[in-house]
Amino acid sequence: MALCALTGKPITTPVVSKKSGGLFEKAAIEEYISQNNQDPLNGESLSEEDLIEVQTSRTVPAKPxxxxxxxxxxxxxxxxxxxxxxxxxxxxxxxxxxxxxxxxxxxxxxxxxxxxxxxxxxxxxxxxxxxxxxxxxxxxx
The missing domain is CATH 1.20.5 (Single alpha-helices involved in coiled-coils or other helix-helix interfaces)
Structure with missing residues (x-):
């Protein structure tokens, strides 16, 4: 299971940044964008429209x-x-x-x-x- 680059926790709703190709948890990256308006991996300006939601068949939540x-x-x-x-x-x-x-x-x-x-x-x-x-x-x- 992939971990979010921002939180280090398992990703339940994955999204990909068009600018850097980074994989993030949707809620975490949206909060980061609202505060910084940039991609956390390369520093380029980023908006919520630049995020692509990844379609998965099933996401199994990890045990804490x-x-x-x-x-x-x-x-x-x-x-x-x-x-x-x-x-x-x-x-x-x-x-x-x-x-x-x-x-x-x-x-x-x-x-x-x-x-x-x-x-x-x-x-x-x-x-x-x-x-x-x-x-x-x-x-x-």
Missing amino acids: STSDSIPSLLQIFQSEYDALALESFELKKQILEAKKELSSTLYYHDAAVKVAATLMTERDEALAAIQRANANGNSTT
């Missing part, structure tokens, strides 16, 4: 700049830092919660494996006892 001073830049940086610190805190909290869940889940898994191993050992011992009982029963007959 909030970062035009050091205090406003510091405020922007402080806001960004605060947002990052909050996000970091939330992520650390989620990681801690995930660690607790993982620890608990691993504990229950380990306990389940121990129970399964104990049951398998008891089953194997019971099967061995049954086989011994069957073998002793068959040898006595």
Whole structure:
């Protein structure tokens, strides 16, 4: 988006000077002409009839700049830092919660494996006892 040579702000209603070819905001150049009667770029005499309105399909207004001073830049940086610190805190909290869940889940898994191993050992011992009982029963007959 073009900036007005007089104001340095975005142009919403563009006009071109016939004398210098400069691009200006219509309201700003009309006010300048009414006070000085000359083109601000080359100093030649200029009237409102020497301005040509530029036809555009659509002009998108620019957002006002909030970062035009050091205090406003510091405020922007402080806001960004605060947002990052909050996000970091939330992520650390989620990681801690995930660690607790993982620890608990691993504990229950380990306990389940121990129970399964104990049951398998008891089953194997019971099967061995049954086989011994069957073998002793068959040898006595």
